[in-house]
Amino acid sequence: MESHVDLKKLKSIALPVGVIGLAASAYGYTQNHDAFAVSWLMGWTFWFFLTLGSLGWLMIYHLTSGRWGFVLQRPFEAAARLMPAMLLLFVPVLFSMHSLYEWTHEHVIAHDELVQHKLPYLNPTGFYIRFGVYAVIWTVLAFALSNLSRRADANGNPETVRKLRVISAPGILIYSLAATFASFDWYMSLEPHWFSSIYGAIFMVSGGLLTMLFMAVLAHHLAQREPMKGVITTQQFHDFGNWCFAFTILWTYMNFVQFLIIWSGNLYEETFWYMKRAKGGWIEFSAVMSIMLFFVPFFLFLFRNNKRNSKVLASIALVIFVARYLEVQWMIAPTFAFRADVAFHWMDLAAVAGIGGLWLWLFANGLKKAPLLSGDARFVEFAKGDKAGH
């Protein structure tokens, strides 16, 4: 079968990093449970975005049949199949709910009318049940889609493509609903008083963007070797770049309108969330974040040549990919009194590196389990044709 030399290298780095990171996190857990919980949630979220985003992209691809997706189908599937593993890594969060979610505290419930009002939704039992529902939805979708397409490799049946579409159409609907409410449960309820109805949409766009940045980097490396060599062409890289560009704009747009509406309304019930992000060094952090996550990628992805040269594209995408951790931090950390000032806790690094190492190692393993090029009936010609031609 195909050679996976670069994946081997990735694995040899990822595994030790993962093990060390996880061990350090475990040590952190024994030292300071609260700090561990916040760091773990941030590290986990960053990598979970890739798994969740991949599943979303996979369904978008099946529904729209773009060529950009054909070459990424297998990486998407491999990432989406890490769903059970990622959900398992969420268990420490479940054990840390008291550290993370104020609405689990008896004395808060007793004195807070607003939280009392929300109790039918914000209660641990509901939280667990919903977590189970999301887990089932995403896991079933990820495996149904990837198993089906792997089976299609064997028989090359066009009918499979139709089935993939039939699953993806309602699939993306319930996927989005689950992601929306998951974002409310896991992140919005960190501030039980705060609410914003665009939150779920921002969450999904963040995941999609992070995934596409990752895939742009990955594709550059895959394109160096068989079987992707010659299949991922300049046009595909241009498409990845355009997706990154479009999602960067979309992400900025959604965040900006949320900010603008809350800023203009100027009601304390909403503004306090931004106020926390405007003091204790967080205002500078916000500025750096908007530069790194909007201005820099916007101007870099604007130019055609940056998108058509896979090496340039991959370098840009890698930088922005790493920088996007800033958003996760911005979204979660300022909520907690002990992180009201910008401070990078050593456990942040331990968690994101530990989970990341593990994720990449599992991903590289998963990627080997199926042929890198799917036997998708829509693109048989394409997979052969362009290789022979250019």
Place this chain on the structure above:
Amino acid sequence: MAPNSPPDQKQGFVEIEPVLDTHHTMETVTDKISAIPLSNTLPRSILGVGFAALLLLGSLMGAIFFLVVEGTGIWGINQPVGWGFDIINFVWWIGIGHAGTLISAILLLLRQEWRTSINRFAETMTIFAVMCAGLYPLLHTGRPWLAYWLFPYPNVMEMWPQFRSPLVWDVFAVSTYATVSLLFWLTGLVPDFATLRDRAKGKIAKVGYGIAAMGWRGSARHWQRYEIAYLLLAGLSTPLVVSVHSIVGLDFAVSVIPGWHVTIFPPYFVAGAIFSGFAMVLTLAIPVRAIFGLKDMITLNHLDNISKVMLATGLMVFYGYGMEVFFAWYSANEYEGFMKFNRMFGPYWWSYWALILCNGIIPQILWFKKVRTSPIILFFLSIIINIGMWLERFVIIVTSLHRDFLPSSWGMYAPTKFDIAMYLGTIGLFLFLMVLAIKFLPIISQFEVRELLHKKQHKNGH
């Protein structure tokens, strides 16, 4: 060839019909499309629509006349519902005006082949819908002849627009949108005007189309710049479309009125606009393709694709409704909660449930391929969606305003006969302009259809 589209038909499962009948030649497609503007007659049905539109146009003139003479007091607006039909219809028309640029721009960027035969149609519709939309805020000022005060210009009062107001953003957004859509449309028309110039028989037609064509002669140098400009315009129009309806959404959302101050408004307004815009494309395209025998250019494939976009955007709109309901409760804001309850069970309960029915429930039949490929069902469905989207604006505006914080200032809203005359009148204006466009312009982009045909016939010659 379009690298982003699947090689259709080959595998026999993807497409229902090709997007273009490949038995055509460049000459036959050009003949077919240019026959409509170059012939001296119009089908009776179109003439009938034109005549009916002319009558409605009369009602518009009357409504405007009385408005200018009497002032906005003749409308149904008053405290507490200070925005009524004027803004409902403004948003409705602007929403309809979104499909054009969207089809043209986004689908061009996504290299979707099915864009080609409907883009001109949709762009034309956009221009006219935006004109109808613009009338409302213009007339709502009460003194339309002073509308230039809305723009920043040096004046002896040294007064400038209040840039913190979303209504001023709207002035910029809508006028930019109108200008850019017009430029995009005219740019697309120039090569087609050249075709008509070269084919027209009469002297007047020749000179008229000749002036419009500006001397286009299909030079390779010109085409090169033309294609760059066209693609860049598409790239610019896409965020523009999104911004315009977002700003319309912000007109409401930056206030603190319960039911308006919702952060999801901008994207959900955009989805709604696309939803209604595509519905209007169907409402117009289905009869036109039947009357002029354009079924080989606007194929079932087009209808299927439009339906899919409508299904997707309709679900996004429905998601928006869902978020509104959830947050009315979750926000624990009693005004928000009351507003939602009042919307559902207050005096205007019928409008809310009719909206859910028209926009949320009935469009779910689009899940079935049978529906997506049945022009008759789609035609009626598109009208239902147009009604539903109108109701959406009615619900957002009237039910949010008529019972707000102070029960002492509660009231009801009903349009007057002038409101209704004006609304029907703008529909008349829109249809009348569409009939004129069908008569004088190539309603399908000729050079793009030729280009698509060439692509399809030379698939392997690449």
Place this chain on the structure above:
Amino acid sequence: MKQPTANSMYGMVAEFHDTETLLKAANLVREAGYTATDAFSPIPVHGLVEALGIRRSRLAGIVLCGGLAGAATGFALQTYLSVFQYPHVVSGRPLFSWPSFVPIIFELTILFSAFAAVFGMFGLNGLPKPYDPVFNTPGFNRASTDGFFLCIQSNDPKYDPAATRALLEKAGAVQVTEVAKHPDDPE
């Protein structure tokens, strides 16, 4: 002026049946060293500008400048007017309310870019130009339906009626015509 015959002639125009022969002919003509050439087609033909040796247009750069100018205008206009020209406190907002300036900055960016794109394109193309000598070519009205034309202008240094005609005929032209200018044509 010295050569009245060449001056009264616009050039040699050849008609082709399809894009392939046109492209081949264009390559041939460029390789033969002609520079004052142009091709006319009812659809944009990919590869034609390269075949004729025409440089890529700088339109994109113009549009970028237009966009930057629009953004700068939007920012300067609102900031100057709200902060300096007429400082006016509205509902307790700061004078420099940058979040609310963003929509108009954005709109003007798009507007100026679109102007740059459209007027830049027509300007670089030298349009409007309702009269052009190439329209004198017999059958040129097909250039907007299904005719493909290649033209070598008489001001080309290599222009020679007989040789040029032979080259075009060899390239597979259906018809080659030497086209005259309008007697009143000043150019």
Place this chain on the structure above:
Amino acid sequence: MAQVFHPAANIIARLSIVVGLGGLVGTLVLFDALQKSDYVTEVNMPREQIVPFSHKHHAALGLDCRYCHTSVEDGAFAGIPPTKTCMNCHSLIWNEAPILEPVRESWRTGTSLEWNRVHDLPEFVYFDHSVHLNAGIGCTDCHGRVDEMPLVWKEKTLYMTFCLECHRQPEKFVRPRDQVFNMAYEKPANQLEVGAELVRVHNINTSNHRLLDCYKCHR
């Protein structure tokens, strides 16, 4: 194929763009100029009156502004004198001058003289003379050298832009209160320093650009 257009059409086409754009800009410039012209603003155009009353002449006689405009110091409106004020003198001097016949007629019949208003602000503007005088704004700042006008004309446009000039930076204009009625007052060389001090002394509140608030003048 026959040419549709004559070669001259190219020049016409290009010219029409220039003419169109030029015409548009020209029209806008013209309208702007027109609105600022004396013809529209009536600046420097002496107003005909039923009696050709000369401020120049009466001021030269030593009459104070307040002799006729009695309420200027404590009312919004400066006041137009009743016929009685004229008759205080003109029952004794020039009491048979034909030019003053309308005054005597008014005195006999009890109907007021109908003067043509020179300084006429729009209805939606609230202007208070007393406030401005107490803040140290002199008569001449708005009315010009009325003491040198035979028939009164507008010296300033009274457009909003004129009002704003002072509302933006009152220190550029304020004078000591005892100089308010001084027609020949000249600003000192260090007006800005003096003005800033006077602004403070006269309690003119300029914080937060308060003098620019809409409701200062539009109530």
